[in-house]
Amino acid sequence: MSGFLHVDFRRCTACFACETACRTAHGGGLRIQLAFVDGLPVPLMCRHCEQSPCAAVCPEHALVWDQDHGVTLLADRCTRCGLCAVACPFGVLFVDPFAQPSVIKCDLCRARRAEGKRPACVLTCPTEAITEEPHHSLRRRRLTTPVFPIAGKPPRPFQGGASRASRKRNDMV
Amino acid sequence: MRETPTRQRLIIDFEKCCGCFACAAACPEKRIAFSDQGTERRFSAPGVCSGECETCRKVCPVDAIVLEPFPLEDDECHPPALTWTLPLVRCRRCGEPFTTEKIRRMTMEKLTMLLEAPDAVSDWVPVCLACRRIEEAHRVRTATRTLPDPLR
Amino acid sequence: MSTAIPVRTVCPYCAVGCHLDLLVENGRVKGLEYAVDSPVNAGRLCAKGHAALEILYHPDRLQHPIQRSPSGWKPVSWDHALETAAEKIRNIVTAYGPNALAFLSTAKGTNEENYLVQKLARVVGTHNVDHCARLCHASTLTGLGPMLGLGAATNPLSDLSQSHCLFFVGSNPAENHPVAFRWVQEAKDRGARILVADPRRTPTAWIADLHLPLRPGTDLALLAAMLHVIFQERLQDDAFIARRTRGVEALRASVKHTDPTWAARLTGVPARDIVRAARMYATAPRASLIYCMGVTQHVVGTETVRACADLALVTGHVGSLGSGLFPVRGQDNVQGACDMGALSGLLPGYRPVTDREARAFFESAWGLPPGALGAAPGLTVTEMEQAAGRTVRGLIAIGENPVVTSPESRKTRESLQRLDFLVVVDLFMTETAELAHLVLPAAAWAEKSGSRTNTDRRVQWSPKAVDPPGEARPDWKIVIDLAHRLGLGQFFPYGSPEDVLEEIRRIVPAYGGISAGRLSQAAEGIAWPCPDETHPGTPVLYENHFATEDGLARLYPIEFREPPEMPDADFPYCLTTGRVSLHYNSGAMTRRSPSLFSRSPHLFVEIHPDDAAREGLRHRDRVRLITRRGSIEAQAHVTGSVCPGVLFAPFHFPQTNAITQNMLDPSAKIPEFKTAACRLEKMEGKGP
Structure with missing residues (x-):
């Protein structure tokens, strides 16, 4: 499996390039955004959880998870009820009932990939805080450069089985 | 727009309604509206609509909508428009x-x-x-x- | 598939000079493509670069010349507008002489345009031509010029990745030059040490090995103490000092008593950290010193710049790969505008107007009678504003917005209103244009061709991609047309920017080999000095000798002075200003970009939690900032990333400079933007 995004928020400089790049690539909507805590940024986007709360609550099964694409929206099934947004633990999925597409979430730049291009945020991030690198190379880079401690507990809401997805494919190494 | 041959009456189970906006988003005539005011979400819907589609009933995640055929001529006992509110949570x-x-x-x-x-x-x-x-x-x-x- | 043709232009924002590929279809820019193969940015763009298209097709773009009339603004024809301008200029020259005119050129214009503006001013008979470099790196020119020979960055920014130690003084590239920050991050990945001296914990400081949170305006004390430590511990590069510099004894004597304990008292930085910083910087095999507005925008700007250069010189960190001095420029062509002589005291190629030979050279090159060029420097930006409505009667402002960018803006506004004639050439109806008598619509970066020089001294060609909206015209055309209407057509026989560049090549030796043809072939441009067509350009300066007369660098002794306005009982805080990553300078462009503005819509002021507690302020409360010059409202951002006693406000909003200080550095004439004694008042209600 490849193509999932890794975020090393310690490299993030809060330049907002990913946000504007994403908006430009998708024609609007905040699919990635910086959340700030004490002035420090953490770029957040859909984590494509394996046991996705958004998919779990969807009455029409319009959100589906698969190994290759993460959580995907099947637009023709979606009724725009907005329950998925309430279920998302990270607050990175939005529903605009009167817009097209209705569910605004990171789709890993499906359209760009179909043209053989890299996701907009990955391409544009000046410090390579967002990468598509598979896991092992990310870890190797850290080890050769002992500038930051290699730390990492997974985020709290996903304890136990539900945390599998976010622990595997997201920013903690 | 084409004159509709039948009409149908909307019956909404306010107890069941969860306050999502699937019906509002689905209605092709945009006749179901909602807005958040303070700590309430207010909905409004017509008592009777044109009667061709069943979109709102189909999309409702809690099956709170029932549609009944309504006689075309029966203007006398026109059911009033529906309004209902649901409390928001902080x-x-x-x-x-x-x-x-x-x-x-x-x-x-x-x-x-x-x-x-x-x-x-x-x-x-x-x-x-x-x-x-x-x-x-x-x-x-x-x-x-x-x-x-x-x-x- | 789309049939759009990509046109590679140079981004109109900061001085990194990133490439933007515009997709042009049927004469319209359809979208943006990442210039993945560009050696400059390799496809990366910052938030502002992405939002550049929002400016190009912004509904507020000026499309027709407009003239002020008693009943409001009325659209006029170009013919009428240019004739009016020419007539007013002629009248002022006849009545008061040419020195009653002043020209503001622009760092957002191309080299060719800046060359034309300064030539027009000088052919009309005045040296009153200046631009916003006066407000950012004027002290670099006056500071570095006599020491090293040139007031420019010694190395390209990409060299930062090769450094072992990066010392940032009053510089925040993570926010201001985000795309260049990848080289810093690369150096860090290789294990380089990062030192940051800044009163705030900026995004640059987040990755610092050592952050020196000094009090605003005390950079000079910090640098002096570091030099003291270096001499004390014999960390200096004696071979380099002996071979390549002069004046070390005077410098050594001047820092004899500036020990870290003394500096710790002044700067608030622990003495231990000053010693560590000095050791780190001096002992690194290759080290870079990067400085920006935090150093230059002070009344001691020139001295502080010299202290930075002293530090680099005594440790031998100049003139090789990965070792350099980086005054990082803020605007896409502020380097070029300086090179082109859009400065009151300097002719193109940094020839001083006080130099008789230089004047004679330009008189003959331009076909002026001998003695036509004055021997006295003209007025600088800040002096023009002070003289406006007094000795200066007419101002031609091209792409500048002094009402927002100049200190103590209320006075600036008043003086501009006293002018007999103010013409503004700009993309938008800026705060300055509101005061004008005539406003001319200009073309944006993608609507004109020309060369631009980034902070690496790298000249890049940015071709025209689309036509300007409505009747808007490129600045070069406006200046040439105006010159013709003034009867000076013989001096302006140009049909295109390429023609102008040909003349620049003849006149400015450093640009001798930089032709339009060569530039359009060079993927990453050519770094000046490039004296002839076969010269590859000079990315790294001073490898063997400095650009001074004898080839040796001059070391200057350091004399510490306190900032002119220190916090006191009435005004207990020190207000400092700077940029944020989503906005750009006066905000004329970025405040109109929806995607940028929506994420940063308010003027805010950063305040330390301890200070906030004392003032009874909570995050997002509304506050009033009061200095001796006035008061403004802002939203309080309570954050531990500013020092106690320091307030920080971005200057992109028109309010900020209403309360900054109008004290000038005596030689560079740069205002003291970075410190102002200030007090706070809590206001009722939450922030906007």
């Missing part, structure tokens, strides 16, 4: 209303049942979207010990 962290009480309860129940981590659910469901992002950022920064002390 974010546990910032205090801003963000969704309806019912949706929050439903989400909580459903996730507790489906996910393997039932306890964790109560961590985020009572919190609004913006605060969830802040809490997540805080968790990530705390877990990696990258929250600095203030300058002295």
Whole structure:
């Protein structure tokens, strides 16, 4: 499996390039955004959880998870009820009932990939805080450069089985 | 627009309605409306509509809508327009209303049942979207010990 | 598939000079493509670069010349507008002489345009031509010029990745030059040490090994103490000092008593950290010193710049790969505008107007009678504003917005209103244009061709991609047309920017080999000095000798002075200003970009939690900032990333400079933007 995004928020400089790049690539909507805590940024986007709360609550099964694409929206099934947004633990999925597409979430730049291009945020991030690198190379880079401690507990809401997805494919190494 | 041959009456079970906006988004004539006012979400819908489609009934996640044929000529006992309200729930962290009480309860129940981590659910469901992002950022920064002390 | 043709232009924002590929279809820019193969940015763009298209087709773009009339603004024809301008200019020259005119050129214009503006001013008979470099790196020119020979960055920014130690003084590239920050991050990945001296914990400081949170305006004390430590511990590069510099004894004597304990008292930085910083910087095999507005925008700007250069010189960290001095420029062509002589005291190629030979050279090159060029420097930006409505009667402002960018803006506004004639050439109806008598619509970066020089001294060609909206015209055309209407057509026989560049090549030796043809072939441009067509350009300066007369660098002794306005009982805080990553300078462009503005819509002021507690302020409360010059409202951002006693406000909003200081550095004439004694008042209600 490849193509999932890794975020090393310690490299993030809060330049907002990913946000504007994403908006430009998708024609609007905040699919990635910086959340700030004490002035420090953490770029957040859909984590494509394996046991996705958004998919779990969807009455029409319009959100589906698969190994290759993460959580995907099947637009023709979606009724725009907005329950998925309430279920998302990270607050990175939005529903605009009167817009097209209705569910605004990171789709890993499906359209760009179909043209053989890299996701907009990955391409544009000046410090390579967002990468598509598979896991092992990310870890190797850290080890050769002992500038930051290699730390990492997974985020709290996903304890136990539900945390599998976010622990595997997201920013903690 | 073509003259509609039949009409139908909307019967909404206000007790069942969870306060999502699937019907409002679905109605091809945009006749179901909602707006958040203070701590309430107000809905309005016609008592009778043109009667060709069943979109709203189909999309309703809680089956709160029933459609009944309504005689075309019966203008005498025209059912009144429907309005109903649902209480909104405030974010546990910032205090801003963000969704309806019912949706929050439903989400909580459903996730507790489906996910393997039932306890964790109560961590985020009572919190609004913006605060969830802040809490997540805080968790990530705390877990990696990258929250600095203030300058002295 | 789309049939759009990509046109590679140079981004109109900061001085990194990133490439933007515009997709042009049927004469319209359809979208943006990442210039993945560009050696400059390799496809990366910052938030502002992405939002550049929002400016190009912004509904507020000026499309027709407009003239002020008693009943409001009325659209006029170009013919009428240019004739009016020419007539007013002629009248002022006849009545008061040419020195009653002043020209503001622009760092957002191309080299050719800046060359034309200064030539027009000088052919009309005045040296009153200046631009916003006066407000950012004027002290670099006056500071570095006599020491090293040139007031420019010694190395390209990409060299930062090769450094072992990066010392940032009053510089925040993570926010201001985000795309260049990847080289810093690369150096860090290789294990380089990062030192940051800044009163705030900026995004640059987040990755610092050592952050020196000094009090605003005390950079000079910090640098002096570091030099003291270096001499004390014999960390200096004696071979380099002996071979390549002069004046070390005077410098050594001047820092004899500036020990870290003394500096710790002044700067608030622990003495131990000053010693560590000095050791780190001096002992690194290759080290870079990067400085920006935090150093230059002070009344001691020139001295502080010299202290930075002293530090680099005594440690031998100049003139090789990965070792350099980086005054990082803020605007896409502020380097070029300086090179082209759009400065009151300097002719193109940094020839001083006080130099008789230089004047004679330009008189003959331009076909002016001998003695036509004055021997006295003209007025600088800040002096023009002070003289406006007094000795200066007419101002031609091209792409500048002094009402927002100049200190103590209320006075600037008043003086501009006293002018007999103010013409503004700009993309938008800026705060300055509101005061004008005539406003001319200009073309944006993608609507004109020309060369631009980035902070690496790298000249890049940015071709025209689309036509300007409505009747808007490129600045070069406006200046040439105006010159013709003034009867000076013989001096302006140009049909295109390429023609102008040909003349620049003849006149400015450093640009001798930089032709339009060569530039359009060179993927990453050519770094000046490039004296002839076969010269590859000079990315790294001073490898063997400095550009001074004898080839040796001059070391200057350091004399510490306190900032002119220190916090006191009435005004207990020190207000400092700077940029944020989503906005750009006066905000004329970025405040109109929806995607940028929506994420940063308010003027805010950063305040330390301790200070906030004392003032009874909470995050997002509304506050009033009061200095001796006035008061403004802002939203309080309570954050531990500013020092206690320091307030920080971005200057992109028109309010900020209403309360900054109008004290000038005596030689560079740069205002003291970075410190102002200030007090706070809590206001009722939450922030906007």
